[in-house]
């Protein structure tokens with residue numbers, strides 16, 4: 001079998017067009033602020049892509065750049081200001097943060113109603129118990145891609161590779177809420193390959209370049225590659241060995257051009273939803 005390629009760039013563009021249309025009917029521009037501490041070059045690409053996408057879709061978007069040696073107290077003061085600003089609907093503090101700042105203290109200081117990353121304990125708890133809230137962008141983007149690929153989670157065996165708070169855990173919660181039979185595998189799992197081979201939907205979020213080999217993929221499976229890994233030669237690869245996996249999968253996402261663009265589109269979707277919830 002040769003897999004269909006799921007075009008995340010196209011699905012993201014379509015979602016952004018829908019958002020632009022919704023914003024057109026609002027009468028105001030939803031406000032998004034991205035806070036960046038230091039200038040990690042990898043996050044620079046992401047922040048630039050996001051700003052461009054946000055402005056094109058009609059958001060009032062800006063990046064607040066702080067120096068590498070910013071204290072935790074200073075960052076918390078910026079978050080408090082954004083929490084209080086009525087023009088700001090969404091706040092994203094770019095991770096990772098430098099070592100003098102506790103990421104969790106900052107995340108829990110964000111107003112949950114403006115937490116467009118969906119990382120606050122209130123939003124994570126809402127997701128876990130099936131209440132409406134802001135959902136983390138990357139797993140939310142994966143759900144959009146599954147829908148676009150016609151891969152219904154209902155009753156399907158889904159395997160999530162990775163259990164981080166920002167991707168693996170919320171991914172498992174969303175698949176469970178969509179009636180999949182969900183298995184989460186991680187670094188202490190025995191025989192990862194055998195677990196993955198059982199998946200009709202396989203989501204890889206480990207941060208290990210090309211770890212998922214062709215023979216880990218069941219014939220006809222839908223493979224979603226969340227990984228974004230920069231190799232020493234500058235190439236960007238996923239957590240899945242794409243060419244090998246595509247010989248077995250029914251459908252597969254590429255890297256780049258798969259989940260990454262969806263993460264940005266879902267950040268905008270969350271910002272618009274947060275704006276409508278706050279101001280109608």
Ligand SMILES: NC(=O)C1=CN([C@@H]2O[C@H](COP(=O)(O)OP(=O)(O)OC[C@H]3O[C@@H](n4cnc5c(N)ncnc54)[C@H](OP(=O)(O)O)[C@@H]3O)[C@@H](O)[C@H]2O)C=CC1
Pocket residue numbers: 138161162163164165166167168185186187188192205206207208226227228229259260263
């Ligand atoms: N496309 C996008 O928009 C985004 C992409 N990413 C990418 O997704 C990937 C994962 O990100 P994130 O969840 O933040 O990463 P983390 O490092 O926080 O988590 C990685 C997870 O993978 C597991 N893991 C690591 N190595 C192995 C291994 N050898 N075998 C089995 N399991 C393993 C870890 O297990 P354990 O818990 O046991 O340690 C952990 O649960 C990265 O490549 C990242 O760049 C992330 C965010 C957004």
Ligand SMILES: Nc1nc(=O)c2c([nH]1)NC[C@@H]1CN(c3ccc(C(=O)N[C@@H](CCC(=O)O)C(=O)O)cc3)C=[N+]21
Pocket residue numbers: 043045046049092093094095096117137228236255256257258259260261263264
């Ligand atoms: N608070 C916070 N929220 C995040 O959501 C967050 C974060 N911090 N820190 C960093 C990670 C990473 N991340 C990416 C999003 C989009 C692309 C993306 O658009 N990638 C393009 C290509 C990028 C390129 O060419 O380098 C693609 O995959 O096609 C990549 C990476 C969000 N993250």
